[in-house]
Amino acid sequence: MLTTRYVPGTPSWTDLSTPEVEAASAFYGTLFGWAFRSAGPGAGGYGMFTLGAQTVAAIGPTAEEGGESEWTVYFHTDDADATTKAVELAGGTVRFGPFDVFTAGRMAGYTDPTGARFAVWQPGERRGLDAVTDVNTLCWTELTTRDPDRAKEFYRSVFDWHIQDMPMGDGVYGLAGPAGTGMEATHSGIMGISDQMREMGLTGTEWNVYFEVVDCDAVVALAEAQGGRIVMPATTMQDIGRMAVLADPFGAKFCVMTSATGA
Structure with a gap:
């Protein structure tokens, strides 16, 4: 986390x-x-x-x-x-x-x-964000890429990440964290672009940000009412939570998530 x-x-x-x-x-x-x-x-x-x-x-x-x-x-x-x-x-x-x-x-x-x-x-004087993982703050980062193996090799080399692959659907999801740490220290995911993602137009190789919210569906509806766009509708991921991919009125994509209890 x-x-x-x-x-x-x-x-x-x-x-x-x-x-x-x-x-x-x-x-x-x-x-x-x-x-x-x-x-x-x-x-x-x-x-x-x-x-x-x-x-x-x-x-x-x-x-x-x-x-x-x-x-x-x-x-x-x-x-x-x-x-x-x-x-x-x-x-x-x-x-x-x-x-x-x-x-x-x-x-x-x-x-x-x-x-x-x-x-x-x-x-320097600014260490970083003051709060993460709380409601309405950054809770996860995720790389979607056409070449996850090459990406993993790169980030291991640059940041010395430990990356553990977990099964996800027909593919794998790489959980990244600092070397020498366990699952509790993972901070990012790396995944290949699936056929389902391509069908939704999610074909970009890019880093994505996730924000924790109390009610994913309510935030999706509010975003749409404020001129945002639903890129991926709210979906429940077992043991992870309910998440959606949105775009703001100017095209920037971001994700929102209501984490599963205990996740």
Whole structure:
């Protein structure tokens, strides 16, 4: 499960790039009760999503005209420069090299060899998200890819992940966690794109974010009423919970989950 005890290779931050920061903030505010707090006049429109006093995600304008609206997963690193070298050696692509974000920390962005985009965060004054796994916060990250074996090899090399494959339908689901830990420390999943996913149009190689909610079906209905789109209807996964894949009004996909009791 995700925790805020961040160690190298664990998800520590997520943000949304969108062409409409104000409207997107209103959408997620209605859905999750989040408030927007600007990061300041020098931040280029970037800001934090807060729940009470806790930072639970972030949002900013797309970096280029016509840029894609998407959620990005950031993994903790103690050394963004060393991680960048590891990414290159493992066959990944550097989208932007390490740079300082004021005094908050240091970040870099990459594309893995199967085409999925992700980033890393080296903490300064900002260690990471203040809350995860609570209601209306990030609870899981998941990679869908056309080449799960190549992806597993890459992330093992870059982050030293331990990945355990579990049967799922006709395929397998890789559960990733820090090396030397057990199932209780898993934080991400890696899965191949199934025929069922293709039928729903879920064909992208990408990292996905999951937010915990009290009532998955109610959130799906609310998202649709606010201009969002249902990508995958609410579905119950045995021993896991009830989940759905949605897209916000500007096209960014995200997932919501009501975890099974005891899951």
